[in-house]
Each structure stands twice: as C-alpha cells, then as structure tokens.
Amino acid sequence: MAYAPTKDVLKDIIFLVVFVLIFSIMGIVLTTIVVNIVVGRLVRKPVGELTENINKISEGDFTVDINDKGDDEIAYMNKSMKTFVTNMRSTLQNMQNVAENLSEQVESSMAASETNRVMEAMAKKMEKVNDVATNMASVAEEQGASTEEISATIENLAESSRKVANGSQEVANTSETVEGASSDILKAVKEFHI
Numbered sequence: 001m002a003y004a005p006t007k008d009v010l011k012d013i014i015f016l017v018v019f020v021l022i023f024s025i026m027g028i029v030l031t032t033i034v035v036n037i038v039v040g041r042l043v044r045k046p047v048g049e050l051t052e053n054i055n056k057i058s059e060g061d062f063t064v065d066i067n068d069k070g071d072d073e074i075a076y077m078n079k080s081m082k083t084f085v086t087n088m089r090s091t092l093q094n095m096q097n098v099a100e101n102l103s104e105q106v107e108s109s110m111a112a113s114e115t116n117r118v119m120e121a122m123a124k125k126m127e128k129v130n131d132v133a134t135n136m137a138s139v140a141e142e143q144g145a146s147t148e149e150i151s152a153t154i155e156n157l158a159e160s161s162r163k164v165a166n167g168s169q170e171v172a173n174t175s176e177t178v179e180g181a182s183s184d185i186l187k188a189v190k191e192f193h194i
Helices: 006-058 073-112 117-192
Strands: none
Touching: 006 073, 006 117, 073 117
8 A cells, every 4th residue: 555755745734724824814914904994984084073173163163164974973973063063153143243233323322312212222232132142051051961972972982993903903913823823833844744
C-alpha cells in the first residue's frame, strides 16, 4: 500500500489554513472600517451639527439655519429646534414692532402736547409689551423642556457611539489575537512538517 508523502498533504492544509485566516482577518478589518464610516456619517455628523446649532441658539443667535430633513430622531430634534427658532424670531419681531409703534406714538403725542392721550396710548402699548413678554416666557419654558429632551437624546446617541467605537476596538484587538494565534499555528505546523 502506498501512502502520500506527509509533506505534500501538510502543504495543502497549511495553504488552506493560511488562506482562510488571511481572508478572515481582512474581513474583520474591513467590517470595522465600514462600521466606523457608517457611524460617523449617520450619527456623529448630524449630532455635531445639532450641538453646534444649540450652542449658537443658547448664545442668542437666532439666525441659524437648521436642516430638518430626514425621518430619524435627529431630524425630529432639528425640526423642534427650527420651530423654536422661528417662534423666537417672530416674538422678537413683534416686540420690535411694538417698541417702534410706542416710540412713534410718544413722539407724535409730545408734539401735539396731549399728555393725557399719550399716557393712555402708552399704557395700552405697555400692556401689549407685557402680553408679548408673557407669551415669550411661556414659549421659552416650553422650548426649554424640549431642549432638555434634546440634550438627553444627544447624550444617549453619544453613549451609543462610544459603545460602537469600543466594540470596534474590541474587534480590532480580537483580530490581532487571531493573527498572532494563526502565526503560532503556522509555526507549529511548519515545525511538525520539518
């Protein structure tokens, strides 16, 4: 009975093991890279833009343009922030209009020397200013609650991103361990072969 030489049998097995290990490691590395890119585009970038807009708004800049396209949670938060900014712009414009009207009436009344009428007009305008200020405070309270919800959601998204990043790092560490083990197996097979 004739047997195949051990060298020939082991040669094919070693080639197959090395081939499978190399493609497995390449697959793990490629998957890790793709996951990082996807997480960056789908989570980090929109959350970063939302955070930047919230910081501008908190500094009193209501001229920010907020992108509210999409159907995810971040788009929903952007829509809420856009509504808040629009309401604040409208309220500020109303206050400016009331102040301008009040100023014009004061000037015309002073010129006409009708002090009584001026005082009545001023009282009415002051009531309007008070109503606008009350309305603005109410809107600010409602939006403050929305901002707290947005902050909590952003923190949750950031935590999820950190978990994905940690998972990716663990996969990378595992691939290094597998690579080291495959090298050890290859050495052992070669020593056995020799």
